[in-house]
Amino acid sequence: MSESCVRLHFLSLILLCCVSHSTSFFTFKVDSSSYVACGPHQTQALTEFMNEFDSSHCNLSDPFNGVWCDNSTGAVTKLRLSDCLSGTLKPNSSLFRLHHLRYLFLSGNNFTSSTLPFEFGNLNSSSLFELHHLSYLDLGSNNFSSSLPSEFGNLNRLEFLDLSTNDFFGKVPPTISNLTSLTELYLQNNQLTGSFPLVQNLTMLVVLNLVGNHFSGTIPSSLTTMPFLSHLDLRVNDLTGSIEFPNSSTPSRLEYLYLGNNHFEGKIIEPISKLINLTHLDLSFLNTSYPVDFRLFSSLKSLLHLDLSGNSISPASLGSKSDISIDLEILLLRGCGIKEFPNILKNLEKLENIDISGNMIKGKVPEWLWKLPRLNTVFLSNNSFNGFEGPVDVLVNSSVKTLFMEQNYFEGAIPLLPLYITDFSALDNRFTGSIPLSVCNYRSLMLLRLPYNKLTGPIPQCLSNLTFVNLRKNNLEGSIPDAFYKSSSLRSLDVGYNRLTGKLPRSLQNCSSLDFLVVDHNRIKDKFPFWLKSLPNLKVLVLSSNRFYGSISPPPGQGLLGFPELHIFEISDNKFTGSLPPTYFVNWKATYEDGSLYMVHIKNTSGRLCYTYTEAIDLQYKGLLMEQKFVLTSYATIDFSGNRIEGQIPESIGLLKALIALNFSNNAFTGRIPLSLSNLGKLESLDLSSNHLSGTIPNGLGSLSFLEYINVSHNQLKGEIPQGTQITGQAKSSFEGNSGLCGLPLQETCFGTNVPPTQEPPEEDQDQVQVLNWKAVVIAYGPGLLLGLVIAHVMASYKPEWLIKIIGPNKRRNH
Template sequence: MSAWHPRHASMENFPAKAAVVDMVERRRCSSKLCTLFSDVDICSISLRSCPPTRQRSHPLTFLKSLALPLPSSSPPPPIFGLFIMDEHPKASWPFNSRPHDYCNIRQPLSRRNKGQLLSIPCQGLRLLFLLSWAFSGGQLGVSAQCPAEQRDALLHLKQGFTVSALRGNSTSDPLHSWRPGTDCCRGWVGVSCDATSGRVGTLDLSHFHIKGKVDQALFSLTSLRILDLSCNQLDPEAFPSQGFEMLSNLTRLNLSDSGFGGLIPAGISRLRSLVSLDLSAYGICSTSSLRLKSPDLKALVGNLTNLQELYLRGVNISAGGHEWGPALSSSLPSLRELDLAGCSLSGPIDSSLSKLTNLTILRLNQNNLSSELPEFLGNLSYLSYLRLSYCGLRGPIPGGIFKLPRLQNLDVSKNPILSGHLPDFPDDRILENLWLFETNMSGSLPDSIGNLKFLKTLRLSNCIFSGSLPASFANLTQLVFVDLSANNFSGRIPSFASSTNLMELNLQNNSLTGPVPGWLFSLPALRTLQLNLNQLSGELGEFSDEASLLQTVDLSSNKLHGSFPKSVAKLSGIQILKFASNRLNGTVGLDLFANLNHLSIFDLSNNLLTVEATSSMSFPRVSTLNLASCNLVGFPEFLRNQSILSRLDLSNNLIDGVVPNWLWSVGNGGLAYLNLSHNSLKNFESPPDLSRSALIVLDINSNKLRGQIPLPPPQNLFVDYSNNQFTSTFPSDIVWNLSFTMFFSAANNTLVGEIPSYFCSSTYLQVLDLSVNNFTGQIPKCLLASVNDLRVLNLRDNKLSGSLPGESAERCKLRTLNVNGNMLVGAVPQSLSNCKLLQVLDLGNNQIEDSFPSWLGNLTDLRVLVLRSNRFHGHIPIPNGDNYTSFSMLQILDISSNRFSGPLPAACLKSCKAMTATDEQSGSLVGKFGRAGGGDLALGVLERREEMVLQACG
């Protein structure tokens, strides 16, 4: 056994023609190989001779042999000659090796040796390989010179390009090596030549961020076998309309994300030697995409009978299942990899695809297939990757798909009506990634899920799975990512203690019970733990030292009690820490978290804690701080130094006195959410100037603030000033600050003056609540006519006069209109019939004079109708016909204290079906008229007055 160290070699000892790589499998190698030696200035060396495909494999799979240079310096290394990597199951290719690993290589048989095994430091072998490659200009085994016409064609091609940046860290021109008078087969980046003729065989300019157009000279490189222009920013019309047909030797063509758009050139369909074709638009490097020219997909692939890999993601094919399915199956018998994601395909999935028996990869996601999953997919025995997410699939998943022997990746997520149950899994499956989230899958998880011993990713969120989580999860030692959130799982959390690679565990929004297991905080790789929105109980244990890698811990909205774990201070990498809405008690000093420098989101709201913040303490710079219901008695001083804070919730505390001026500057003007509601605040230190504020949500309701109502921030969406003691009118320039407002409430104050008409200019206003104030004058007529998005208008208990606005928007979206307790007169405007979504109409305690508005019965969603204490008069009309359905959803009807006369039609009562309630014990109908404010709703309130005689007819 001999050993040799790379530092015995010097760079000048390596001849130009030093390495030969014999590729036996056409797999893509890594895009860049960089040495780990600080004293060697070689980086961004690309294995450009590797065939560009979608799969990136271990370099050992395509390197069969390599000839290494012989250093002439002393001491000499062993005689290398031609070496073959030792076929040991744990052999490590040197590019992935650790500093002290040795790679076993075997000398070839010769007269001087018998192929003995040598052990060479892996990094030394790597350095030799890279240096020899670099000094050969990246050209392996090239002896012939580049013909002049080949060089000139490349130079013409370069003239049409502009380069914005080089891949890697260099800022120089990546095509600087393309110079007149030099050999394009030696040192020209991206170019590889045939060893005998010198003609260009490979042109790989991928990821060069090239702009411009492709010169016609490209098509004179007729010996090209590999052309890769992927991930560039070429003009959409970059390619000449004709010419591709001249590249008849092409076996691999990759134009994905190149910027190329428009119609696919017809010449591509004549490249009969193609093995791999990639025209995809991934949207990573470019936003342009291609489309097929009529008639169909058959025109593109009909002649490409040798094609094994077809990637058309994002290409606009616009074909039905009976078109694209047969086009592929009849033309591409050797197809192994197929990607038609986002191609505007429609279904169904045609049975002709069953002929593609060699398929290993199938991606049809992001199409509108709108069909069931066909059974034949379970017969594609070579299939290793199947992705059919976001396709409108329905029905059950065929059980055969789960039993495919080579299946490693299955994704049928985001198909909301895809149903079924998980089957029993055999113990010999090699499934690694299973995505079923956002489907209608149901039932319990089978105990046999523990047989999926290679499973790394399990995503079953937003389904309707139920039952206990099986204990067999303990067998899944390779798990990295588990998301079972938003289901109906119950019972205790099973053990994942053996899943030492687990990085993310998301069980939120279920019905899990029992304590939080202590072993969770000992998983060595765990970064994210989300157990919120469950029914977990018990006391929290302390965090172990192994939990220091945790970045997210969310235990909010459970039933945890006891003291807050002080060992949280050990979580040095924590970014998100949420314990809100539990029953934790005791006192917590915020200085406990002073050293959590990565903390970004912190939430202790709604517990039984008393949170203390001393004036001298420091606190990490966070973006979200929620301390609602934490018994705070003042504004924490450390808030002054919070320069990146965007969300602050101090609601439901014991803060009283004055709102300081510095609070409006928290976050350096970037504060977007501020909630100070339900405190005892009395005044502002000075009138707040929010003209430059970034606040989107401002909630100061339920305090004791008085004086002038503040001008809302200019970009607000939500403003709540309700339940205070403001006594002013609205400021006149408020109109400029309502452009984006969706919710505005100033209810229960003592505001005066008229309701400003500039609320009508609030295009996005959905809720306006000005109830319980002293507003006078008329309701602005434009409120119902102009504010199309208005859902709730509450003006009750003011001193408004005049009539209700006589116009309503044709597309009125109003759901609640409450003007109770004013001095309104006139009739009920029939324009309210435009408000088809109206559910609550309260006109009580006014002076409205009208007959019974029976036309309101056409509002099929109306649930509450209050007309009491007005001047309504006359008979209540008798409905016509046996199928009378007016007011069928009505639950509350109050017509008391009016001047109605005559009988109350029985048919009217019968039509109000939503008023009937069944006594759970007797099964009988609970009354016909009910009680005022009664719990068992029947007919709201019907009070007998002298001027009104009600008789139940029949």
């Protein structure tokens, strides 16, 4: 049987289908050069299925997505749609009329308010389930906010089904057991509950992934005797009890077993030690009441990857005299309460990756560790190490490429690193002296993180060749090297809290991949870097607490400010002047509400282990210095406080739908508070204090449900303070210094006085028109618009309570 892959946009599919009812076959374009016929009944079902949703984001020219039809029968056998559907998946969906489906993948969609059909077993109640020849069904990575429809059980020809990451809730329908041809089933990252799904009848199953749900109860013992099951992933559930394996003359075929983050009470290590074909085993964070004996794994001769993180490990079993010989390549022992260096590692000569971070190990790292011949990745973070055994060059000849030794007590000079090092992080230690010029000799070095140390001296010019550089909170001097070459790989540069002088290096314009630039709390003297707007990916720009000066408005003829991807914009406590044009915030990425955590994903050179790290910035919030440990680009923050900016605040500030924190304080803004601020539904912190603002406080601010902090003190505001939970709960000091304001939380009453109304109707009507005009700006903006708009200014800075940490003068960082 042969199949062809369809590649066309579904808009074309719908249009073509509408004119094909009189023909016997529907023609799909394949790879821009060939064609394949799909039966009209199948085409109609597929088209109707697409019409049930907003599919405007579905692009079948994407090689990942597509529709596959059988050349001989015209049946749809394979369907992959990821991250593009939005709507309700109903039990009578046309999807379930595609009875010949063998492969179904609907990853990353937004299905809501529906149930997952059980008809996968017989495919006779809906359009999807008429595609009976489908060999692979994958509905993974979607955002289903519904229960799992039983109709999926009718697709009894399915060989592959992925319903992962869809927020399905409730129990897995028992009709899932009808899918007896399934070889792979993915239900991970949903909200599924109840006991273990009925999969025992799925005798062809090779892969079963149930990660990140709420399944409870015990694991069926029959799983280990399923004839082909080799990959079982049950992490992050609520499973309990112990594991009991039935006696069988045929050994289990399980090779990958992941049980971490559950609630097993019984002893499960001993029965698992009988699964002699295991190569990957995750038993992390099991909440067992007894220490794990490392020696019990000696029978697993094929074991390559072992994760025991978050468990108590028997100290005796980690000693060098333990009789164990496993060809482990990856060993993870994070947060196991280990107090002495695990000498058992000396026996693991094939070890490539070791993680013993988050323990209580003191003293020096033993010299023999660096002599392990295959060692590639070492995590020593969050312990109490203070140095290395052996000579100063003990690391040089090591095969290690990734070394993380954060939050320890290492002191003295930065050590000589392994020759082929790619990633080195020594955040929050006690290193002193200058950054050694030897770092210029490491041709493979990509990531260098040395923040929160006591380093002095200049920044070596060769660091411009790296991709991730973080030297935050040291005592470095001199200027940032102006040596960034064209096509530089630099993505992240943080040199905040040092003693740097000079100007921002103009060669940063060459760093087209740069998305994180932080230089706050230095002595840099320069004008605003409008030239950085040429960087297409810049998301975070922090210039606060330096000696920057001049206007922050674009020079004449340059039009908009630029920075289309910018989400975090902090320029507080400088000497910026001027006013903001009305279009200042037009076309910013922050007009959209989507985004993600600013997180760096790195795969080490061995291809065996992935890790992530997040960048952090410090913000002034309610007069306190706070660290925003996780930089969220799904939100936006703006802080222009402590400058000399004047003029009106542009109504275009209301376009920044992702804005959660806005700080204009301590400037010279005049005019009214923009009514468009009421459009910022995510706003949590607003500080307009110590300006020259006049007029009334917009009523709409009282309806912002997330607004936790507002400060409009020391302006020239008048009228009644809008009443609402979010405003009346504020401190009195947030409104003081405005002689014309009255109402709660101030003591001045508005009754029996001649104070003006909260909103003056004529002026309000005019402002409302202006807000509507700004909504039109988003749709169509032309040069002539500049003649009819008003100049103003914007500032914002905030740190959500759940992401911040107050930084004391001598407090050690927690990561």
